[in-house]
Amino acid sequence: MSEFLQQLINGLSLGAIYALIALGYTMVYGVLRFINFAHSDVFMVGSFIGYYLGKHIPENTVWGGIVILLGAMLGCALLGMLIERLAYRPLRGAATLNVLITAIGVSLLLEYSGQVFFGATPRTFPAVFPSANFNFGNLVISTNQIIVIAVAALLMVGLQLIVYRTKIGTAMRAVSLNPKAAQLVGVNNDVVISFTFGLGSALAGAGGILYALNYPSIDPLMGVMPGLKAFVAAVLGGIGNIPGAALGGLLLGTVETFVNGSQWSTYKDAIAFAILIIILLFRPAGLLGKFTVEKV
Amino acid sequence: MIPALRSLAARFAPFLSAALFTTAALAQDPIKLGEFASLTGKEAVFGQNVTKGTRLAVEETNAAGGVLGRKIELITEDDQSKPGESATVVKKLISREKVAVVLGEITSGRTLEAAPIAQAAKVPLISPGATNVEVTTKGNYIFRTCFIDDFQGTVMAKFARESLRLSKVAILSSVSSAQSVGLAKYFRERFTSGGGTISADQKYGEGDKDFRAQLTAIKAAGADGIFIPGYYAEAALICKQARDLGMKLPLLGVDGWESPDLIAIAGTAAEGCYISTHYSPESQNPVVVAFNERFQKRWGVASNALSVLGYDTAMLAIDAIRRAGTTDGSKVRDALAATKNFPAVTGSITFDAQRNPTKSAVVLTVKNGKFTFVQDVNP
Numbered sequence: 262m263s264e265f266l267q268q269l270i271n272g273l274s275l276g277a278i279y280a281l282i283a284l285g286y287t288m289v290y291g292v293l294r295f296i297n298f299a300h301s302d303v304f305m306v307g308s309f310i311g312y313y314l315g316k317h318i319p320e321n322t323v324w325g326g327i328v329i330l331l332g333a334m335l336g337c338a339l340l341g342m343l344i345e346r347l348a349y350r351p352l353r354g355a356a357t358l359n360v361l362i363t364a365i366g367v368s369l370l371l372e373y374s375g376q377v378f379f380g381a382t383p384r385t386f387p388a389v390f391p392s393a394n395f396n397f398g399n400l401v402i403s404t405n406q407i408i409v410i411a412v413a414a415l416l417m418v419g420l421q422l423i424v425y426r427t428k429i430g431t432a433m434r435a436v437s438l439n440p441k442a443a444q445l446v447g448v449n450n451d452v453v454i455s456f457t458f459g460l461g462s463a464l465a466g467a468g469g470i471l472y473a474l475n476y477p478s479i480d481p482l483m484g485v486m487p488g489l490k491a492f493v494a495a496v497l498g499g500i501g502n503i504p505g506a507a508l509g510g511l512l513l514g515t516v517e518t519f520v521n522g523s524q525w526s527t528y529k530d531a532i533a534f535a536i537l538i539i540i541l542l543f544r545p546a547g548l549l550g551k552f553t554v555e556k557v
Numbered sequence: 558m559i560p561a562l563r564s565l566a567a568r569f570a571p572f573l574s575a576a577l578f579t580t581a582a583l584a585q586d587p588i589k590l591g592e593f594a595s596l597t598g599k600e601a602v603f604g605q606n607v608t609k610g611t612r613l614a615v616e617e618t619n620a621a622g623g624v625l626g627r628k629i630e631l632i633t634e635d636d637q638s639k640p641g642e643s644a645t646v647v648k649k650l651i652s653r654e655k656v657a658v659v660l661g662e663i664t665s666g667r668t669l670e671a672a673p674i675a676q677a678a679k680v681p682l683i684s685p686g687a688t689n690v691e692v693t694t695k696g697n698y699i700f701r702t703c704f705i706d707d708f709q710g711t712v713m714a715k716f717a718r719e720s721l722r723l724s725k726v727a728i729l730s731s732v733s734s735a736q737s738v739g740l741a742k743y744f745r746e747r748f749t750s751g752g753g754t755i756s757a758d759q760k761y762g763e764g765d766k767d768f769r770a771q772l773t774a775i776k777a778a779g780a781d782g783i784f785i786p787g788y789y790a791e792a793a794l795i796c797k798q799a800r801d802l803g804m805k806l807p808l809l810g811v812d813g814w815e816s817p818d819l820i821a822i823a824g825t826a827a828e829g830c831y832i833s834t835h836y837s838p839e840s841q842n843p844v845v846v847a848f849n850e851r852f853q854k855r856w857g858v859a860s861n862a863l864s865v866l867g868y869d870t871a872m873l874a875i876d877a878i879r880r881a882g883t884t885d886g887s888k889v890r891d892a893l894a895a896t897k898n899f900p901a902v903t904g905s906i907t908f909d910a911q912r913n914p915t916k917s918a919v920v921l922t923v924k925n926g927k928f929t930f931v932q933d934v935n936p
Contacts, residue, residue, distance in 0.1 A: 264777035267802075271769040383790055385822045394803055401803040476766035478794055478822050486764070521770030526760045527732050 263399035268522050269515065274406040274475065276514020277413035281468035282491030283498070283506035284420060285461030291437045291501040292457045295357050298364040299344055301488020302371035303337050303462045307469025308386065308479045309379055310336040315387035326390035330412070333470045334463040341462025342455050350451070375481030386477035389470075409471045416467055417507050420460070424503065429456055437501070490517075490533075497537055499550020508548060513537075587630035588623075588884055590615065590874060591656030593646045593671065594663065598638025603663045603863055607685055608633055610867030611660060613855050614875070624879045631871075632656060636667060647671040651678045657884035658683065658874040663863060665689035672699045679886045681893055683874055685866035688812075690739070693912045698890050700912045702870045702901070703835055709811050710743030710786065712833045712918045712934045717782055718751040720920075720932065721807055721831075727757035727780035729771055729795065731787050740786035740811060748784075756780040761791065768795045772802055782806050788813040793822035800826040807831060815862075820926050827923045831931065836862045836903045837919045839930040848902045862903075869901040904933070 282304055289297045310333040318325040348367050352360050395402045424430040432453045435443040444450055472487060473479050494513045498505025516536055520529040540548065592611050595604030615631040623629055632654050634646035643662060650656045651674065659675050662668045663686035675682035676696030684692060684701040693699045704712075717723045726748060730741035745755055757778040759771035772795070775783060783799070785792055785808060792814050799808060810832040820827050838849055838860055848868070852860040876899060878884060881892035899906040904917035920931040 264773060267773045267776075268770060271767075271773060275767055275769075383818070383822075385818075388824075394801060396803060401801070403801045405801070472766075476794055477797065478766070478790060483766075518767075518770040521767075522774040524758075526771060 264522075267400055268518050270400070270402055270406060271522075272515030272518035273511060274409045274514075275518055276494075276511035277410050278468050278472050278475075278510075279487065279491045279494045279514050280507045280510025281413050281416065281464050281471070282487060283495040283510045284417070284503060285465045286492050286495040287498070287500055287503060287506040288433075288457055288461045290495070291503075292433060292454060293349075293360075295360045296364065296492065297349075297458075297461075298361075298488075299348075299367035299371055300461065300465055301484035301491070302368050302375070303341055303344075303484075304465040304469045304472070304488060305375060305479075305481060305484035306340055306371065307333040307337045307466030308473040308483070309375070309384075309469075309481075310466065311389065311470045311473060312384055312386055312479060315389055318389075320387050320389060321391040323390065326408075329389050330467060330470050333466040335466075337466025337469070338459040338463040341458040341465075344462075345455055345458040350454075372481055372485075379481055381481060383478045383480040386473040386479050388474075388477070390474065405474045409475060412467060412471060416464060417503075420464070420503065423460070429453065433457055493534065493537055497540060497547055499547030502547065502549045502551075505547055505549035512548075587628040588625070588878060589630050589632055589654055589656040590871065591647075591650030591654055591659045592631060592633045592871075593636050593643055593650065593659070593661040593667075594633060595638040595667070596633070596635040598636075600638040600664065603686075604635070604638070606861055606863035607661075607663050607867035609856050610685075610852075610860070610864035610869075611871045613852060613864075614868045614871035616855070617851070618872075618875050624875050625882065629875065636662065640666070640670065643667040643670045644674060647674050647682075651675065651680050656680065657878060657886070657889060660685070660867075660870050660874060662687065663866070665692055668692050668701075669695065672696065675699065679890075681874070681877070681886060681890045683870050683893070685870040686863065697894075697912070698886070700873075700893055700908065702866055702873060702903070702906065702914060704916060704918060705913050706739050707743045708913075708915075709833050709918065710740040710745075711747045712920075713784060713809050713811065713831075714744045714747035714751065714753075716831065716833070716920050716932075716934050717784065717807075717809055718748055718753050720934075721782065723782040723807070724753050725756040725778075725780050726753060726782040726784055726809075727759065727775040727778060728755060729759045729761065729768070729775065729783055729785045731763055731791070732760045733763040737786045741784070744784050744786070763791070765791060766794060768798050769802065772799050772804065776802060776804055780806060782809060784809045786811050786813075789816040789819040790822075793819045793827065796823040796830060797826040815921070815928065820923060828926075829922060829924075831920055831922050832928075833918045833920055833934070834862065835918065836865050837921055837928070837930040840919060840933070841930075842933070844900065844902055865902050869903050869906070872901065873899060873906065 285300045311329045314329045314332045318328055344367055348363050352363055390408055392404050432448045435448055436450055436453045440450055490513055494509035495506045498509030517529055517533045520532045594608050595601055615629045619628050636642040636646050650659055659680055659682040665687040668684040668687035669692055672695035676698045681698050686703050687701055688703055688706050690705050717726055728741050731737035757775045757780055785795055792810055796808055808830040810830055812834040814832045815834050849860055877889050877892040881888040894908055897907050906914040906916050909915055917933045917935045919933055921928045922931050
């Protein structure tokens with residue numbers, strides 16, 4: 262029993278990070294109907310921003326940790342908006358496939374310029390938050406795991422509030438529903454899309470810091486696997502659907518952890534992805550997604 | 558074209574005449590040892606360290622009067638850490654320089670490249686550091702000074718069972734590395750035949766970052782130690798996450814862990830782990846202490862595993878030539894194959910039927926952020 266609970270905690274803290282990255286994929290998809298493959302590399306840049314900020318901020322302090330987290334989120338938000346402005350906006354209105362290929366290009370550009378600027382060798386991420394372990398009988402929870410789950414939950418609630426309780430959130434939903442109609446009623450699409458990219462990238466930046474807290478070895482290609490998993494999580498939950506992305510991330514992280522802890526650990530990704538295929542066979546739009554019929 | 562040819566002929570002339578008079582001038586001519594090493598390129602550090610050891614061995618032998626009444630001449634060729642270059646330079650060493658023995662290379666890949674050439678020419682080749690099992694299967698003229706990968710698994714199993722008195726060890730190995738799979742296999746065999754049980758057998762993939770799931774399963778299985786054959790990048794994260802999960806059991810690693818990065822990434826979590834490797838400069842063995850002093854005096858820097866392996870390799874070749882009483886390839890090969898209890902700095906060397914040395918390994922532990930010597934383990 263204690264092993265089950267321990268694996269559940271491990272799975273939730275891994276899933277929370279997947280969920281944070283998945284939110285970025287899903288938001289961009291919701292507004293623009295395309296997959297921003299560069300998202301996983303914004304995540305990587307987030308942890309490198311944390312790494313360089315960490316050199317100037319004392320380790321093991323709560324305020325220092327918060328400064329690094331906010332710094333990485335801000336840096337990533339700016340990077341996300343810059344990518345949108347330079348790479349995607351000129352292609353707005355072009356075929357989806359063109360934008361998709363551009364996204365892959367931006368992703369590779371970030372990965373390999375990362376290797377030039379940060380170096381290809383793995384770096385050690387500083388211990389930014391003070392850490393301790395809590396024991397409950399046989400269960401062990403580290404403060405880092407609690408921070409990951411708490412920060413992820415806070416950010417998701419915050420995101421939900423922004424999307425449903427603010428003017429810009431209403432505008433985002435309007436653009437998502439029908440960009441032309443939104444423009445007709447006075448929504449500035451450019452601002453809304455830019456904001457969406459900024460918000461999604463900020464979450465990826467936070468994800469980067471939380472990931473590096475738990476796995477303190479960072480390199481320019483670190484975003485590839487978590488990015489792929491998060492994308493899968495977004496599809497699993499129903500792409501374009503915010504609570505769906507969160508649910509998909511948590512589910513994928515938990516399943517992966519349980520398989521990993523079993524005797525079939527060699528097949529962990531195969532099993533996780535097989536589950537995805539089965540779910541999509543029965544619910545083609547994902548767990549929480551709504552299946553929409555193309556209107557002619 | 559023609560002037561170029563002429564100058565080439567001019568350069569070859571001395572060699573040609575030297576070859577003609579070799580038999581007559583045998584007594585005075587030095588014995589040639591050919592070394593190929595990565596002196597430049599991406600693994601320049603490897604080659605430069607090895608050659609320091611090799612040169613020290615040759616200088617010491619010459620100072621003591623040489624071998625068979627003749628001096629030793631060391632010819633070192635640079636393979637630039639490049640594939641393809643090793644074959645070229647070894648061909649040159651054998652066909653032009655007519656070396657008695659080829660020494661090199663520290664990496665398995667470049668040794669595998671050169672081995673068939675030495676084998677075809679029937680010139681013995683001794684590698685200081687190629688741990689890949691396949692290397693000596695290339696032919697009966699190919700030897701090595703280092704232990705092979707499988708041996709490490711056996712050493713750690715013996716250390717875990719007999720020195721740490723562990724009885725239920727878990728294995729956490731990489732599925733994507735052939736070395737890791739081999740090490741795990743040999744560890745399992747030796748540990749279970751020694752009376753221990755393997756309480757859990759978990760796997761990970763190269764590049765994985767999250768090992769909490771496997772570690773939790775290992776913890777639940779009640780293991781009293783974990784054997785982790787792999788490289789430092791994953792090992793460091795495994796150490797850290799194991800300690801985060803409140804696991805205080807000993808963690809056992811292999812030579813792939815020996816990097817400053819292990820300690821940088823894992824921090825205090827690396828404290829108290831054990832690794833097996835070729836040699837420790839901290840060993841209190843008088844042979845090692847004396848070698849360190851001589852090395853320090855000659856080069857002004859401390860010795861390391863690479864330079865010691867280079868030294869031992871050259872000494873092994875010289876010893877074989879002495880025992881063979883000639884530089885004839887097949888006689889030197891036979892002498893090498895018959896090497897028994899050769900007192901090398903990295904431990905006593907006896908070749909088995911596959912021309913691999915059965916020799917001791919050292920176990921190091923991390924103490925106060927540094928690799929510290931624990932003990933020698935004999936096979």
